[in-house]
Amino acid sequence: IRHLDGGPALIISTSMAAGAAAWAAVEASSLVAGIVMIGAAVHGEVSGANRLLYKALFARPWGVAFWQWYYTTL
Structure with a gap:
């Protein structure tokens, strides 16, 4: 802004x-x-399990490909 x-x-x-x-x-x-x-x-605090999950999903080399696939499912 x-x-x-x-x-x-x-x-x-x-x-x-x-x-x-x-x-x-x-x-x-x-x-x-x-x-x-x-x-x-x-949400407030993110649980340790969710933090690990997000870290794995955003990680290279598959992070970008995973999120591109995910958006096609919406």
Whole structure:
């Protein structure tokens, strides 16, 4: 929002991006008019098992290919 010299802005987010929207609203509240979270996946602490799972899914060399495949299933 700052980069565009905009605001206050309405932030619309989905899935895991909802966490970024909430973070932006807290960090720059004067630039955010509101947030809309669609299918939000916003959680507190991530469990150790989930942390390992995400680390494996984002790892090279298969990380990019996995996420490309995943998006085709949505």
